Amino acid sequence: MNAAVASPELAPCRPPLSLLGSEPLRAAMELVRHTLADTVPEEEASDGHPVLVIPGLGSDGLALAPLRRFCASRGYPTLDWEYGRNIGPRGDIDAWLDGLAGHVGRLLSPYRHRATLIGWSLGGLYARELAKRMRPRVRQVITLGTPFDLNADHTNVGWVLKLLGGPSADTLDEAMAQRLRTPPPVPTTSIYSRADGVVAWQCCRHVGNRRRTVRDIEVEGSHLGMGWNPEVMRIVGELLKPARKNA
Template identity: 40%
Template sequence: MAQLLNFSDAVSRLKAIRDRAGKQEEVKAPGWFLLTLEGRAPWELWASLVSRPLLSQAPKGDGHPVLVFPGLATGDMTTLVLRNFLRDRGYVPYAWEQGLNRGPRPGVIEACVERVQQLRAEHGQNVSLVGWSLGGIYAREIAKTIPDAVRSVITLGTPFSGSPRANNAWRLYEFTSGQSIANDPRLVGLKQTPPVPTTSIYSRTDGIVAWQCCVEKETERSENIEVHASHFGIGVNPTALYAVADRLAQPEGGWERFDRHGITGLKKLLYLDPSRRTGFGLF
C-alpha cells in the first residue's frame, strides 16, 4: 500500500511540474527590461546613416512598385527612411497615404486593395508589400485578398499569431480602433500564411511585441529572418533594411530563402538562426 501511495504521489508531482511548465510556455507581452531597451531606437537610425556605404552594397532592385505600411498610431513619416532606402536600391516605393494607422477600420483594407490594383495597372508589374508592425497585418491580408496582384510580402515586427494581448500595445490598439481586441472578428485568420512569397523579420529583443507571435510557419514560400533590433527601430535598423532589400531583389517566380551564411561569416553573426533555442528567460 505504501508503495502505491508513493507512486501516486510521484505521478501527482510530475503532473504538477508538467502543468507549471505549460503555464511558463504561455507567450506573454515583453517585460519591463525589453521595454526599456526600446530606447535604443534612435541609435538604430544613427547606425543606418553611418552604414550607408555598406547598405549601398545591398542587392539592387528591378524597378517594381513597393507599397509600405506604417505601424499602429503612426503615419508615412515613420517609413520615410525605409522608402528612401528602397528608392536608392532601384525600387519605386509608395506611402500608404491614409493618415495615421488607427487599425483596420471599415473601408481601410478595401482602400488599400484598390491602391494595390491601381499601382499594378500603372506599372504593369505586381506590387510588393512591406509592413511595419500593424502595417504588416495589412500587407498579409491584402495579399490573401488579391494574390495575383502581389509579388511578395515582408513584415517587420508584425504579430500575426498567438494571443492578441501578447504585446504592450493592445490597449493603444483598442483606444485608436475603438474595438476590443479580444472580440475583434477582423483578427480571425491572421495566422494563415499569404499565398505569395512571405518573409517575417523580427527581433527577440522586441520590447513591444512578443517575438514568438511574429514567427511564420516556414514553407517553400515563407520564411523568418531574425535581426538585432527594437520594435520602434526595426524599420530603420540597418540589418533589417539590408534584409528587406535582399528579399525584394528575388526574381518573381524564382524566390529562394534568405542565405545567412556569408563568405566572411558576417551575415551569420548579424542574422541569427531563427530555429535556435536559448536558455535565457529574457529572450
C-alpha cells in the same frame, strides 16, 4: 540568410516593461547606426518592381522614410501607402480593407510588375490581408515586427485587438485570429526581434507552418527602430533581388 526554426522553447508572453521603456533609446541608437553606415548601393540589377510600404499603428509615412529611401536607392520604385496616419481600421474591418485594397490598386496601376508589400507592426497585418485580396498584383509580403499570431497577453498595445474586431481589449474572435495567422498565398517573410518591447516575438513567427514560401527571420533590435535597423535593411535588400525569382 537562415529562417528561424519554430520551437516550443518559450510560451508567448507580454514583453517586460523594461524592454518597452528602453524602446526609444534603442531605436535612436539604431538610427545613428543607420546614418553612419555605408549606404552606397551595391552593384546589382533591379527588375524595377514597385515596393509599397505601410506604417505601423500611430505612425505615418515619415516613420518609414529611411526604409523607402533605401529601397529606392536599390532601383525599386518605392511608394508610401498615402493613407495618412495609421489609426487602425474604421467601421467594418472587411469593408475598410476592401477600400484600402482599391486605394493600393490605384497606386500600383502605373506599374507593370507585381509589387512587394512591406508592413511594419499593424501595417504588416494590412499587408498580409491585402495580399490575400490582391494576389495577382502582389509579388511578396515582408513584415517587420508584426504579431499575426497574437492575443492581449502577447502585446503591450493590447487595445489594437479591439481595432481588429475583438469585443474587448482582452479577446479576439477565434475566426479572426485564425485568419490573421494564415499567411497570404505569396512568398511571405516575417522579420522579428526577441528584444521587441512592444509585441511578443513568438507571435511574429509562423509556428507549425511548413510552406516553403513562408519564412521567419530573426534580427537584433527594437520594435520602434525596425524601419531603419541596418540588419533589416540588408535582409530587405536581399529579398527584393530578382534572383529570388518570385516575380
